[in-house]
Amino acid sequence: MRDAGSPMPGADAPAPVAGPLSPDELNALVRRQFPDYAACRVTDASGTHLLMEADGARLRTRPGGTISGPEQAGLVDLAAFLLINARLGRPTPMALTTSLQISYLNRPRPGLLRTHARMAKFGRRLCVVLAELRDEAGDLAASATVTYSVPPAAAGPGTG
Amino acid sequence: MRDAGSPMPGADAPAPVAGPLSPDELNALVRRQFPDYAACRVTDASGTHLLMEADGARLRTRPGGTISGPEQAGLVDLAAFLLINARLGRPTPMALTTSLQISYLNRPRPGLLRTHARMAKFGRRLCVVLAELRDEAGDLAASATVTYSVPPAAAGPGTG
Amino acid sequence: MRDAGSPMPGADAPAPVAGPLSPDELNALVRRQFPDYAACRVTDASGTHLLMEADGARLRTRPGGTISGPEQAGLVDLAAFLLINARLGRPTPMALTTSLQISYLNRPRPGLLRTHARMAKFGRRLCVVLAELRDEAGDLAASATVTYSVPPAAAGPGTG
């Protein structure tokens, strides 16, 4: 499908990439660039999907141990960034969030939080990632749409 | 799961309902209340999911035959309304959209458009529906989050 | 301010533009390209703000005469498109909505609806427009954020 195709080399494109970054490479990126998110660990990644776990005990909480709303927003933003980096095949710090929409559905129980991100659009200039956040019991805590702009040279030809 | 449980009778709840409205009942509701959306037809519905098809030739288009953006917003809004009505088990005109967020991903090809709506939260006061719009080729045209408020008596006890 | 500056000629820029389109020029554009929105009339426009009136009696309504939610979304989308065209100084059909978020605040009374749009960001690739919709009594009916992508050649150098 158009919205899940691999980046193809072309006029504006960089040299062909070897493939998506691995979870290990993405976790190394988090350790280097996002020390605030040391609680997070990517467990699975492809060019279209990413799973990330976070130890809730190491995140900002509210009374009762639930993870704060902005911290949940931070998790989906990070997962989207990592998915885009995975797809681009290399660290791309110039991928920047342009907008984030998050709906808080149920307060997550204390404990592990899992973020599942999937690529809804991978364009030459804009990427749209849909993400869901679930607590350890599997209940949906939040749903989010994150839009990133990517430098034109980074993405190669795409659909938008 | 908390976000997909059946409505249960309780203190604020109406009499127990027989079950979700059927596609036929929902289509009759569209014909009565939404004559602007005569192009739409529900093909599948449960308390948590709904599929709706629309004949693009009968919707507002832009040059080239693609469906206009606001018309796409109208489709996801309608699908969300119908899913909530299905879940409530009866027509509930006082279910009102409180917010709608839509990301346009790829311009849909002319022809049939399919909207897939799923219930992310069914609360006593607020419902959140996630929807995707695909063209006849199956390509993702848009992704949306729609929030509805429902009258307290309609929903029965829920999670928020 | 950076977010309200005039487009300046530069490396990627088109020839210098004469200035924003006038309300008359924008209304001619609506008549040519958006026959569905014949009820709308721009009454004021600059490079950063735009006012548009719509005759509610000629829009899609709901029982009671209130304007339908998707029709309200259509008004803010159109106002954003026209503001961006005004700023660019010429009709730019390739300006495309990438996302729209609208909060419905109060059901508008039947009658005239006024949309006020202002440019929050005018970048090389992305424009963000904030819009408010008020009914004839001046009550706030809806508030919206609309993001457009503009073709790189159209906008000239900007901030993003």
Next chain:
Amino acid sequence: MRDAGSPMPGADAPAPVAGPLSPDELNALVRRQFPDYAACRVTDASGTHLLMEADGARLRTRPGGTISGPEQAGLVDLAAFLLINARLGRPTPMALTTSLQISYLNRPRPGLLRTHARMAKFGRRLCVVLAELRDEAGDLAASATVTYSVPPAAAGPGTG
């Protein structure tokens, strides 16, 4: 206007309130309940508007000293919470964010960040707050829409 009226006592309403909380009362609330936001200080508050300053040096930053996106989301979420508390006339921890939409417009310069929040809707169940974030030079860094649900008894009769 309906969207900016004072809460009036009525059937569902608590005892009449003395008036909005003062900046001093709101700052005391932040110190007690939001130690993560010790960098924030309310400088002005009414029932419809609130201004809050944050010392960027004490917030989560990205390389170059710019404030991280999720931290900006946290500021607008906090400002919305405080504005709603101010309007209600007393601390209301059960006011919960139901959704947050933020558009990142320009990376803020290091230094002071100012959040300006205004009440777009103050309903019996839902409140919608619009917020803008500006850096020390006055440039618009972000624009946001935050929706809160408030306990029915807290808000008194309203518009929705």
